[in-house]
Each structure stands twice: as structure tokens, then as C-alpha cells.
Amino acid sequence: MIKSLSLFGAAIALAGVGVTPGIAATTAQPPVAGQVKSADTGKATTLLVDGSKKEDLAKTLVVLHNTKNTRDLGGYQTADGKWQIRHYQLLRSDNLNKLDSDDVKTFTDKYRVKSVVDLRTPGQVKSAPDVAIPGAKETYISILGPHAYTDGGGDGDFYNQRLTFGYPAITGYRQFLNMLAVNNGGSTLYHCSSGKDRTGIATVLIMAILGMDKQTIVNDFMLSQYTGRTVKIEWISQYYRDIEKNYGSLQNYIDTALAISPTVQAKLRAKYLVSTDGKQTPYPAPSEPAQPNPTPTLPSQPETPKPQPETKPEVVTNGDGDQVTKPKKKAKQVKILKTKKLHTKRVYRVKAHKPWFKDAKLKHAKGKTPKTAKKWRLVKSEKVKIKHKTYTYYQIKDASGHTAWILNKYVTKK
Missing domain, CATH: 3.90.190.10 (Protein tyrosine phosphatase superfamily)
Incomplete structure (x- = not known):
């Protein structure tokens, strides 16, 4: 536990x-x-x-x-x-x-x-x-x-x-x-x-x-x-x-x-x-600690912000020989396309030493599956788009109620 x-x-x-x-x-x-x-x-x-x-x-x-x-x-x-x-x-x-x-x-x-x-x-x-x-x-x-x-x-x-x-x-x-x-x-x-x-x-x-x-x-x-x-x-x-x-x-x-x-x-x-003596006397209230007199302090001066180095856009030469500004790379995005609850009584196993996660967005890796695979039930499936590729993840739950997300290809039938 x-x-x-x-x-x-x-x-x-x-x-x-x-x-x-x-x-x-x-x-x-x-x-x-x-x-x-x-x-x-x-x-x-x-x-x-x-x-x-x-x-x-x-x-x-x-x-x-x-x-x-x-x-x-x-x-x-x-x-x-x-x-x-x-x-x-x-x-x-x-x-x-x-x-x-x-x-x-x-x-x-x-x-x-x-x-x-x-x-x-x-x-x-x-x-x-x-x-x-x-x-x-x-x-x-x-x-x-x-x-x-x-x-x-x-x-x-x-x-x-x-x-x-x-x-x-x-x-x-x-x-x-x-x-x-x-x-x-x-x-x-x-x-x-x-x-x-x-x-x-x-x-x-x-x-x-x-x-x-x-x-x-x-x-x-x-x-x-x-x-x-x-x-x-x-x-x-x-x-x-x-x-x-x-x-x-x-x-x-x-x-x-x-x-x-x-x-x-x-x-x-x-x-x-x-x-309970019939007098309905309130239970004693907790004593409030004495507050010390605050020591006067001078107002603090705001810190002068440090100058940040100027970042110049990267300039590259295209196929025509012209110099152009290279576009910035977009941040990696993970998008959940579809979520589906699964209602199955079949028991599954997961392959050992495979990565699993706390959520299908893959933000919080929990580590690798144990060497001795437990028996799990399928709870949910989610289609997730990562770097323009689509993957299917299963949410699995063991007999103690622990859940994790794992790629569907790592889940095998009993």
C-alpha cells in the first residue's frame, strides 16, 4: 500500500x-x-x-x-x-x-x-x-x-x-x-x-x-x-x-x-x-500565541533588471541564393485524439521492461514495467498524436487498483 x-x-x-x-x-x-x-x-x-x-x-x-x-x-x-x-x-x-x-x-x-x-x-x-x-x-x-x-x-x-x-x-x-x-x-x-x-x-x-x-x-x-x-x-x-x-x-x-x-x-x-453535564459549556478555545511587535524595516528597493543578451534571428541561404530568416521550431505537441472506456473481463499481461506513464500525454514517466509481469485489466484506450504520428495507449489496472498507461503493443492476452 x-x-x-x-x-x-x-x-x-x-x-x-x-x-x-x-x-x-x-x-x-x-x-x-x-x-x-x-x-x-x-x-x-x-x-x-x-x-x-x-x-x-x-x-x-x-x-x-x-x-x-x-x-x-x-x-x-x-x-x-x-x-x-x-x-x-x-x-x-x-x-x-x-x-x-x-x-x-x-x-x-x-x-x-x-x-x-x-x-x-x-x-x-x-x-x-x-x-x-x-x-x-x-x-x-x-x-x-x-x-x-x-x-x-x-x-x-x-x-x-x-x-x-x-x-x-x-x-x-x-x-x-x-x-x-x-x-x-x-x-x-x-x-x-x-x-x-x-x-x-x-x-x-x-x-x-x-x-x-x-x-x-x-x-x-x-x-x-x-x-x-x-x-x-x-x-x-x-x-x-x-x-x-x-x-x-x-x-x-x-x-x-x-x-x-x-x-x-x-x-x-x-x-x-x-x-455533557447539561450546561452545554463550550469546549475551551485554543489560546492564540502572542504576536511580537514587528521590527520596522526600510522599504526595499526594487532590483534593477539585468540586461538580457539580444537574440538575433538565424539567417540562412535558400535554394535561390537569397538570405532568409529561418523560422523558429515549434514546441513539440502531444494531442489526444480519442478516449474510449473499455469494459472487458479478460485478464492481460504486460511485457517486461517497457515504459509506462501516469497519463497518456506522456508527461510523467513512471519507469519500466517489472520483470515479473502482473495480471491487468484494460480500463481505457486513447489515441495520441505525437510528432505527427498516431499511437494507441491502454490504461491498465491491477487487482490493487494501481493504474498506468502503456503502448497497446506491449499488452498481451493472458
Whole structure:
């Protein structure tokens, strides 16, 4: 899995495991249900326990006409039981494209929604745009990048690659969490298509920062199954397994991979936590460091630009003996002529020691194919024009979800 970080430009050095200040660390780990083989990956995975109950859904569900999976995070308690999430502040949801006037009124009047964060891809937003909520600012953060190759499936390694180590996910969740720390007035409503995968992981991160224990977080993730959505304990188990294998803990992943600063995490706790003693005492705000008096400085003088040597056009003699200016060479251009998605169940192999790339424009070479060829599936084909010649490249994907581009002549059938 570590290798996958370099593929997405998200390699982060491991650091020490952090402990949330002011909140007791997660206490006992939930019991495990043993080793099973995931139906999606075929790999042995230690499963967490699904402790969710259908009756628990009523404690968080926001009853609306045209959404099934809208929930208020208010009421969840920290691991030490001293603090809980404020009500009417953080709402997780599924698609908002079919809201009726009563649904909109619930969001505006009861929950005072002032910020809507759409975690879907641009194509999904275009095909099913949100119904506008008056007075709420809409922000679009595509967690899966420009395209969703699957939506609502959330299966196996692909699910975790995209939502855990994918570059759009890391940068997207970072932007989202930093937004939550500065949103002022009213509640924040965040959603994807089904309200369980991208939204589910966003909620895992929020609850971890606020101090909920792992079992509470897992139970909330699994509540989507009672709203007609498909979620599996294998998915969230694999998510935790991959993070803890590579970072030691979810907290360390938040600190290092997502790079959410201690100050931002402290602001999130101060903003969204209140005491459980009935007094609704706000969680202590972080102390702002004293700002030293700035030392006055003289205005800097602009640097005098260095004279650039004059470049004269190259003059050559043509076939008639006349001197003419030689035209400048045009920059090399790479043009994609056609892109096609491939739907094949056949397994292929790639020839060893052949160049492959991160994209079909050949800008970022990844190196050579390994000596031992893996089994791959074809995902896409692209016709690319390079120096007036046309080539066909295949995008190939292995069982772990790693993808690469390679010339079609280097791909052979099993």
C-alpha cells in the first residue's frame, strides 16, 4: 500500500502517533470477528464489529421527503464521555437534487444551513445539481477527482485507494476540514450521491478529530445500511487496516497525510463540542500565541533588471541564393485524439521492461514495467498524436487498483 502513495503524489513520512489534547484517547479496541476473505479482494481481513442498530438511526436521522440518508451528528459523545457534538451544526447527507419546498424549509428554518459542501464529481453535479438552499453558500470538492469510475459501490482495495490515498481525496478532505474550522453561523451540510462512501469517510475524519472512539465511528458509518444503502463492515475494516498499517493510527494519518494542524483540530473541537453535564459549556478555545511587535524595516528597493543578451534571428541561404530568416521550431505537441472506456473481463499481461506513464500525454514517466509481469485489466484506450504520428495507449489496472498507461503493443492476452 505504501507504493500507492507515490502513484498519487501523496507520500508522507511517518511521524509519531499523536494524542488529542483535552480528550481522552480511544480506550478499548472493539472485539474483532476474526479473519475472513473479502468478497471484493480475496484477501484475509480482520473485521471490526458492526455494533449499529436500526433503532439508533432515529437518534440522528433528519426526516425529509426526498432524501433517505440525511443525519445530524449532534449528540455523539467523546471517548471520555465529557463532551458531545453540538446539535444543528454538522449534517451529513445523500443527493440533494430532489428536495421539495418542505425539505428546503427544514434546512433553512430548523437547521439554519449556511454552507453546503458537495463532494461529488463535476459530471455527477452537472447531471443531478443540488436544489438551492436560500442563504447557503455552495462549495464543490470532488473527492474522487474529475471522474467517478464507480459510484455507490465502494468495493475493496479500489474503495480504499481512492478514498484513503488518492491525491484528490487527500487534498479534498484537507480543504473540507479546514473549511469546517472557519465556517461561521448556521450549520454545514455536506453530501455525495448516496451519503455513505465519500460522506461516510468525511464523517469518520470529523468524529476522529472531535474525539469519538473507533466503535462509535464505525457504528455511525454502518447506519447507512438502514436507509436502503449498501455498506459492508469489510470496507471500513479495510480502511482502518490500511491507515494503521501505514501511519500507526487514524490520528497520525490526519496529522501527517491530511496535514490538519493542531491549531485547526483545536478550533474544530472548540466549535463543535459542548459539555455533557447539561450546561452545554463550550469546549475551551485554543489560546492564540502572542504576536511580537514587528521590527520596522526600510522599504526595499526594487532590483534593477539585468540586461538580457539580444537574440538575433538565424539567417540562412535558400535554394535561390537569397538570405532568409529561418523560422523558429515549434514546441513539440502531444494531442489526444480519442478516449474510449473499455469494459472487458479478460485478464492481460504486460511485457517486461517497457515504459509506462501516469497519463497518456506522456508527461510523467513512471519507469519500466517489472520483470515479473502482473495480471491487468484494460480500463481505457486513447489515441495520441505525437510528432505527427498516431499511437494507441491502454490504461491498465491491477487487482490493487494501481493504474498506468502503456503502448497497446506491449499488452498481451493472458
